[in-house]
Amino acid sequence: MRYAQIDTQSDPLSSTFPTTEKQKDLSRLLVKELLEMGLTDAELDEHGYVYATIPANTDKQVPVICFCSHVDTSSDSSGTGVKPIVHRQYDGGDIVLPDDENVVISAKEHPYLASKKGDDIITASGTTLLGADDKAGVAEIMDAAHFLVTHPEVKHGAIRILFTPDEEVGRGVENVDMKKLGASFGYTMDGGELGSLEDENFSADGAKITVHGISTHPGAAKDKLVSAIKIAGEIVDALPKDSLSPETTEDREGFIHPVRIQGTVEKTEIDFIIRDFETAQLEAHETYLRRVMDKVLAKHPGARATLKVTEQYRNMKEVLVHHPEVTAYAAEAMRRADVQPLRMSIRGGTDGSRLSFMGLPCPNIFTGEMALHSKQEYVSIQDMKKAVQTIVYLAQLWEEKA
Numbered sequence: 001m002r003y004a005q006i007d008t009q010s011d012p013l014s015s016t017f018p019t020t021e022k023q024k025d026l027s028r029l030l031v032k033e034l035l036e037m038g039l040t041d042a043e044l045d046e047h048g049y050v051y052a053t054i055p056a057n058t059d060k061q062v063p064v065i066c067f068c069s070h071v072d073t074s075s076d077s078s079g080t081g082v083k084p085i086v087h088r089q090y091d092g093g094d095i096v097l098p099d100d101e102n103v104v105i106s107a108k109e110h111p112y113l114a115s116k117k118g119d120d121i122i123t124a125s126g127t128t129l130l131g132a133d134d135k136a137g138v139a140e141i142m143d144a145a146h147f148l149v150t151h152p153e154v155k156h157g158a159i160r161i162l163f164t165p166d167e168e169v170g171r172g173v174e175n176v177d178m179k180k181l182g183a184s185f186g187y188t189m190d191g192g193e194l195g196s197l198e199d200e201n202f203s204a205d206g207a208k209i210t211v212h213g214i215s216t217h218p219g220a221a222k223d224k225l226v227s228a229i230k231i232a233g234e235i236v237d238a239l240p241k242d243s244l245s246p247e248t249t250e251d252r253e254g255f256i257h258p259v260r261i262q263g264t265v266e267k268t269e270i271d272f273i274i275r276d277f278e279t280a281q282l283e284a285h286e287t288y289l290r291r292v293m294d295k296v297l298a299k300h301p302g303a304r305a306t307l308k309v310t311e312q313y314r315n316m317k318e319v320l321v322h323h324p325e326v327t328a329y330a331a332e333a334m335r336r337a338d339v340q341p342l343r344m345s346i347r348g349g350t351d352g353s354r355l356s357f358m359g360l361p362c363p364n365i366f367t368g369e370m371a372l373h374s375k376q377e378y379v380s381i382q383d384m385k386k387a388v389q390t391i392v393y394l395a396q397l398w399e400e401k402a
Contacts, residue, residue, distance in 0.1 A: 006025050006026045034052045037146055047175040048164075054158070061402060064159070066162055068163070069134045070164045071138060072167055076373040097123060103375045119382045123377070124375060136189075136369045145161060155396065159395055162186075188364045190352070200320075201352075202276065203276055205310060207286060211231045211235070213225075213228030232263065235292060254278075275348075316353040330390070336397075339386050366383070366386075
């Protein structure tokens with residue numbers, strides 16, 4: 001709840017790193033608390049990353065593992081002035097948030113919440129997001145670190161802690177020093193419902209269509225003006241209405257999603273995100289998008305357009321399939337915590353997907369965070385406790401198996 005009150009929103013339109021300086025406000029606090037725990041190497045680097053080590057307390061040669069969460073919150077809803085509220089022994093009904101009674105976390109619309117009857121539920125107050133994504137993960141790693149430091153009878157190898165900025169804008173591990181991190185395997189604490197264990201995610205590209213029109217004075221524009229804005233609108237409108245979009249797909253279906261349009265009559269840009277679990281399908285989606293663009297453009301002599309594709313991240317499964325023990329140990333740790341593992345695929349990405357391709361095989365573990373990026377965001381304290389136990393059991397398992 002202390003962490004949630006610190007505004008750490010990242011900015012998708014910023015070119016700096018981190019994209020907002022205020023993310024470091026939480027990072028500095030985390031370093032202070034880690035040092036107070038006795039982790040003497042805790043540091044915040046110039047890029048906004050927090051690194052720390054829980055030293056090994058065993059004579060065995062245990063692979064170094066890393067636990068990672070991100071400090072930033074989404075820009076989809078305000079993160080300023082967050083007022084966390086604990087709803088003790090939740091009664092199973094709707095939760096009306098006090099600062100805006102129009103914001104209701106409906107048990108019908110959020111069946112997972114309804115299943116948490118009797119738990120202690122943390123929400124925001126109705127005017128902001130909560131920031132459980134991913135401050136729940138941050139808190140769980142901090143709590144597990146404190147437990148391991150104060151319980152030396154729990155044997156484990158060296159454990160690295162990594163807190164990142166800018167995950168929500170897809171840049172979270174852009175400047176991680178992998179040599180400094182020095183871990184062999186990792187786990188992001190950034191999943192949702194109790195027991196979720198995600199070892200597969202979308203492969204992702206970004207695409208930008210730039211439309212060039214012909215601008216002229218509107219008073220003398222007949223048969224001369226060609227509006228890049230209208231052409232961009234036609235391109236978006238020409239995309240399928242019943243498929244290939246986030247609002248019409250589920251499970252393992254991919255999509256082409258326009259996320260931003262900006263421009264003028266002379267030049268307009270459309271930004272897309274392109275997603276699929278099969279990396280090869282990204283090219284098929286991009287070819288389809290190009291065909292749509294060309295077909296619309298053919299109706300507008302004098303206009304021209306370009307499509308530029310940028311790789312974003314890839315399906316972590318392509319790496320994790322070669323290291324099955326990493327996910328298997330996570331599942332066993334959950335069972336030791338009396339949690340049933342739920343193998344899931346992420347219709348999105350995490351820092352772990354990019355870390356996996358940077359040499360740190362890194363599945364994603366539940367934190368309890370739900371209804372992400374919204375004023376309805378919530379998290380169960382009991383789910384969070386189970387996540388902490390899972391981290392501790394994982395540390396033990398790697399030592400036992402060494």
